[in-house]
Amino acid sequence: MNSQVFQTPIEYLKGVGTARAEVLKKDLGIFKYEDLLRHFPFKYIDRTRFYKIRDINPELPHVQVVARLTHKEILGEKHTKRLIVHAQDDTGVMELAWFQGIKWAEKNLVIGKAYIIFGKPGMFNGKAQMAHPEIEPYSPEALKGKGNVSLQPGYNSTEKLKTFSLDSKGLQKLVAILLDQFAREISEILPQYLLQKLNLMSRVDAYRNIHFPENATLLYEAQRRLKFEELFLIQLRLLKSKLLRTQKFKGNIFGSVGQCFNTFYHDKIPFPLTNAQKRVLKEIRLDTQRGVQMNRLLQGDVGSGKTVVALMSMLLAIDNGFQTCIMAPTEILANQHFISIKQLLGDDFVEVALLTGSVKKKDRKIIHENLENGKLKILIGTHALIEDAVQFQNLGFVVIDEQHRFGVEQRAKLWRKNTIPPHVLVMTATPIPRTLAMTLYGDLDVSVIDELPAGRKPIETLHFYESQRLQMFGLIKREITLGRQVYVVYPLIQESEKLDLKNLMDGYETMSREFPLPQYRLSVVHGKIPAADKAFEMQRFVKGDTQIMVATTVIEVGVNVPNASVMIIENAERFGLSQLHQLRGRVGRGAEQSYCILMSGGKLSREGRIRLDTMVRTNNGFEISEIDLQLRGPGNIEGTQQSGVLDLKLADLATDQEILLQARKIVEDIFARDPQLALPEHQVLHYAFASKNAGLSWDKIS
Numbered sequence: 001m002n003s004q005v006f007q008t009p010i011e012y013l014k015g016v017g018t019a020r021a022e023v024l025k026k027d028l029g030i031f032k033y034e035d036l037l038r039h040f041p042f043k044y045i046d047r048t049r050f051y052k053i054r055d056i057n058p059e060l061p062h063v064q065v066v067a068r069l070t071h072k073e074i075l076g077e078k079h080t081k082r083l084i085v086h087a088q089d090d091t092g093v094m095e096l097a098w099f100q101g102i103k104w105a106e107k108n109l110v111i112g113k114a115y116i117i118f119g120k121p122g123m124f125n126g127k128a129q130m131a132h133p134e135i136e137p138y139s140p141e142a143l144k145g146k147g148n149v150s151l152q153p154g155y156n157s158t159e160k161l162k163t164f165s166l167d168s169k170g171l172q173k174l175v176a177i178l179l180d181q182f183a184r185e186i187s188e189i190l191p192q193y194l195l196q197k198l199n200l201m202s203r204v205d206a207y208r209n210i211h212f213p214e215n216a217t218l219l220y221e222a223q224r225r226l227k228f229e230e231l232f233l234i235q236l237r238l239l240k241s242k243l244l245r246t247q248k249f250k251g252n253i254f255g256s257v258g259q260c261f262n263t264f265y266h267d268k269i270p271f272p273l274t275n276a277q278k279r280v281l282k283e284i285r286l287d288t289q290r291g292v293q294m295n296r297l298l299q300g301d302v303g304s305g306k307t308v309v310a311l312m313s314m315l316l317a318i319d320n321g322f323q324t325c326i327m328a329p330t331e332i333l334a335n336q337h338f339i340s341i342k343q344l345l346g347d348d349f350v351e352v353a354l355l356t357g358s359v360k361k362k363d364r365k366i367i368h369e370n371l372e373n374g375k376l377k378i379l380i381g382t383h384a385l386i387e388d389a390v391q392f393q394n395l396g397f398v399v400i401d402e403q404h405r406f407g408v409e410q411r412a413k414l415w416r417k418n419t420i421p422p423h424v425l426v427m428t429a430t431p432i433p434r435t436l437a438m439t440l441y442g443d444l445d446v447s448v449i450d451e452l453p454a455g456r457k458p459i460e461t462l463h464f465y466e467s468q469r470l471q472m473f474g475l476i477k478r479e480i481t482l483g484r485q486v487y488v489v490y491p492l493i494q495e496s497e498k499l500d501l502k503n504l505m506d507g508y509e510t511m512s513r514e515f516p517l518p519q520y521r522l523s524v525v526h527g528k529i530p531a532a533d534k535a536f537e538m539q540r541f542v543k544g545d546t547q548i549m550v551a552t553t554v555i556e557v558g559v560n561v562p563n564a565s566v567m568i569i570e571n572a573e574r575f576g577l578s579q580l581h582q583l584r585g586r587v588g589r590g591a592e593q594s595y596c597i598l599m600s601g602g603k604l605s606r607e608g609r610i611r612l613d614t615m616v617r618t619n620n621g622f623e624i625s626e627i628d629l630q631l632r633g634p635g636n637i638e639g640t641q642q643s644g645v646l647d648l649k650l651a652d653l654a655t656d657q658e659i660l661l662q663a664r665k666i667v668e669d670i671f672a673r674d675p676q677l678a679l680p681e682h683q684v685l686h687y688a689f690a691s692k693n694a695g696l697s698w699d700k701i702s
């Protein structure tokens with residue numbers, strides 16, 4: 001069905017051969033017929049429009065003219081040797097130049113004849129000029145085109161390939177040969193009923209039209225079809241692997257809500273849960289009753305109250321006889337979780353311990369013992385948790401904070417700490433757009449806390465220019481007088497590390513002068529300070545011994561100082577949106593009104609302005625992440641860099657959201673209706689699992 005022909009090494013294609021194959025492989029990664037077929041044009045050139053010579057200028061892209069050749073001569077010697085040809089229409093004359101292939105052009109171009117000339121116009125000595133144009137004899141048929149030249153595909157090529165005559169035009173010829181010979185071997189891999197329902201072009205037509213579109217509408221339809229296919233296949237694989245996982249791994253059943261949970265809920269919790277928190281708890285409750293391992297991603301802005309949701313889920317696990325743990329990416333964060341959970345639980349309620357690299361051997365031993373005898377119910381820690389020495393009696397629920405810092409493998413290690421793998425709740429405060437989540441974490445279930453606890457005052461964000469610096473100082477003074485604390489953050493990136501550090505130290509000095517001892521006390525923290533000193537300074541700030549913390553983004557994740565009410569971000573235009581949002585999340589944690597001041601120079605790029613305006617306009621992390629996606633594209637969104645999932649050839653998660661949502665929905669429906677893909681109309685889908693790149697020639701796998 002799906003022919004093996006597309007696995008043929010590229011050298012066997014007519015017109016390729018070993019030498020060209022070598023360069024195709026090296027420069028474009030085209031090894032097989034399939035790769036060539038999937039080397040899609042990156043642009044299309046409109047060949048329906050003709051220009052007059054008078055109207056062309058160097059600003060224009062590729063243009064074509066019809067003109068008669070009036071003159072040709074070879075100029076220069078050796079390196080400077082060139083063929084110059086004059087072409088004339090009823091509006092003017094232009095010059096055509098060849099520096100290579102002179103012999104061919106000299107021999108084939110006939111003075112007095114009319115030609116269709118196509119190329120990128122330039123200017124030379126005040127005259128319109130084209131170097132190495134495409135040129136073919138004019139005739140009414142040629143003008144009409146050979147069936148489908150109206151939108152000519154433009155392919156990526158390289159200098160090296162060009163010396164093998166494989167420029168865009170050369171590649172176009174190869175693709176044409178391939179399609180001529182083998183197009184009929186491209187068979188459909190989407191169920192017929194879907195094509196009808198979604199009005200999608202057939203696969204073979206889509207491949208034909210994406211390379212040689214007969215018109216703009218067909219091109220659009222070809223792209224829509226192939227983008228859909230690309231996203232559909234990813235979702236099909238993701239949801240299939242989720243299905244397999246749930247079939248393979250049993251899950252502990254938390255059948256009852258018991259004393260721990262109830263006591264906490266009725267006697268201890270100091271605030272009413274938000275509706276979003278309740279909803280997520282319900283989702284987790286359902287997940288943990290089904291006998292299937294839970295893998296859930298919990299997204300929620302900083303301060304949305306994820307911890308208490310995690311804690312209550314853990315109490316549920318404990319009520320059902322299990323132990324639980326929280327793994328955080330840094331010691332500071334683990335520490336903070338430990339403190340806030342101890343605070344929420346109160347004394348003599350549930351046994352909690354903290355395990356990090358700096359726990360003494362003696363204490364560590366006690367922890368190990370209490371884990372193994374089952375006394376210890378909640379273990380909070382860093383990577384130290386996944387060490388082999390850490391053995392639980394009965395681990396049933398795992399919380400992982402700040403997802404993207406832990407790899408899949410590390411997650412899996414925690415699973416193996418019990419015969420039936422524990423339920424896993426991954427928490428992240430870096431909201432990512434829905435489409436990205438669906439693709440990156442498509443095999444996880446996703447919960448969202450999209451509501452902040454009541455009574456929280458939204459952080460006020462202001463954009464200040466240099467001229468408003470005094471105003472900024474005034475705000476700091478006022479807040480410190482009120483007993484609050486202040487962050488001042490400087491950008492620091494590797495490429496300009498020295499300069500950035502100097503800026504930070506200069507800034508620190510200015511601040512020290514503006515806010516002198518003994519009335520004011522400042523801390524400074526950056527990457528070049530020894531870890532111990534850094535921790536010491538952080539602690540001083542956390543304890544309130546210092547009021548102003550001047551720092552680089554080391555403070556970005558997780559630091560919790562509820563008394564801090566001002567975040568100053570210097571050179572704010574240099575930060576990405578999600579980073580700005582994370583930084584802003586460091587304040588607004590207490591009951592007081594908080595402020596975020598974005599300092600910037602007067603000259604902003606378009607993107608820089610959009611970023612700052614967005615920050616001023618909204619506090620909503622999800623909205624911000626959507627804009628970030630539009631600005632930077634999916635490859636640059638934090639935490640996605642290493643993910644191969646995003647190597648999309650045609651679809652774009654920023655602009656093709658609708659197609660993705662449609663694909664996701666359809667795949668969900670398919671698995672709901674036919675989990676084994678056993679129905680006759682779904683047989684065709686089994687091809688989708690055999691090849692990673694949704695190739696053209698697959699072995700059927702069932």
Ligand code: ADP
Nearest residue numbers: 271272273274301302303304305306307308453
């Ligand atoms: P996150 O981890 O999502 O950033 P936390 O769980 O640390 O947020 O919660 C932030 C603060 O809000 C904590 O001090 C927490 O006790 C408090 N909090 C959580 N839920 C509520 C709620 N429903 N009402 C009021 N305060 C809440």
Ligand code: MG
Nearest residue numbers: 303306307429
């Ligand atoms: Mg948190």
